[in-house]
Amino acid sequence: MSEKIVWEPYTKNRCMTEPRATTPVGIVVHSTAVKGTKHTRWGQGSPWDTETSSKAAHALIDTDGIWQTLPWDVRCWLAAGDANYTHIQFEICEPSKDTDENAKNLYEKTLYLCTELCKMYGISSWDVVCHAEAHKMGIANNHSDVTHWWGKKGTPWEPYTMDRLRADIAAALGEEKEEGVMYTAVVKTKYDGQINLWSNTKKSKSLAKLKDGTTVTIEEEVGAGWCKVSYNGMEGYCDGKYLVDRKPIEDADVDEPEENTPEMPDIIENETEDGKIIIDVTFKGLSPEQLDKVLEVLDLA
Ligand SMILES: [Zn+2]
Known part of the structure; x- marks a missing residue:
């Protein structure tokens, strides 16, 4: 699976023109809840790309591609909550027809984008949530996307859920789920x-x-x-x-405490031009207390 992320940034939106730096720790997946839309409806040059807009996504996905509208590490305006300062957020533009082909297309783009962002920022699969889940976590306002659509029985979206997305991201990242690790x-x-x-x-x-x-x-x-x-x-x-x-939780008896074994010091002698000898001594493996004792004996402390 290979997709392209097209850089098509906002030009007037204040998240772009007055950026606030963030350190992304998770991802919030949104969908527009408006059928038959493409990225141009919310992207560059759209009503969201104005000086007075109060909406801004980091990216938009439609059946044609993935369109990045903001740098990943600036604040966005999509959750009306703390997630705007902590999470990368994008909208999936809902197609006019929910066909198997459209569902697969949009799911795969979503999976690709999430996986790439997780790699980029060291985000774990369990930190990828949808807007409805972000609301339950208390970091977004009360919207139901994408659960009003994804996983819905009897529709092409039935196989695609947030749990599946997280599991697929975990597999793509090679996140280890070792048996028995707590x-x-x-x-x-x-x-x-x-x-x-x-x-x-x-x-x-x-x-x-x-x-x-x-x-x-x-x-x-x-x-x-x-x-x-x-x-x-x-x-x-x-x-x-x-x-x-x-x-x-590391296996307790695997980690043995490091032994503090002093080694013989490295001694380097240098003769300067006027005949003085400078001795450079490097002590290794000494605790601060042991080093203090050595300096005391040498009368250098
Ligand atoms: Zn949303």
Whole structure:
């Protein structure tokens, strides 16, 4: 799969003319919810490309191509929330007809763009969300894209979901999902301030409320965005999109503490032109305390 990203920037939009630098940590996928549109409707020279516009995307995807409208690392105006300062965001222009061909075409372009951006900025597949998911995370306003469309039963979009997109990105990036590797993660919502630790993924019973900032252990991802989680001796299930800052838990007995073994110092003698000898001594492997002792003995401290 090979696509091209065409640089066709806004010229008057203030996200372009008065850029604010950002460090992208994720991606928000949007779609226009207006059928039969192409990138020209929202791109360069469009009503979004004016000095008074309050909308700006980093890129637009239509069945003809991928069009980049802003540098990836400047603020955009698409989420009406914090995501504008942290996430790269693009719109998928919805075609007039939802055919299998159009769905495949747009999905593959979306996958390509997300994968390239993840590589560029070291973004993980689980940090790729759609607008509706970004709203649940508290970083965007309340829109339903792309879930009003993607994954819809009985349509060409049925096979294409955000979970599939994340899984395909993970595969394209070669993200390792080693069996048995567990992660620590931190609970992060915004509006609710807490999530449930459920007894199962059907949400039969809440075992505990986990407040923002709580650190949990992800034992495994069990599909459809759910994680099997342990916390405080309990084991249950959480919605994975609220578990951020994931770090693999290293096997404790593999990491041995580094030994602090002093080595013989490197000694370099140099004779200067007027006959003085300069001795250059480099100590390696000494702790600051040990070095202090050496300097004390040498009366150099
Ligand atoms: Zn949106």
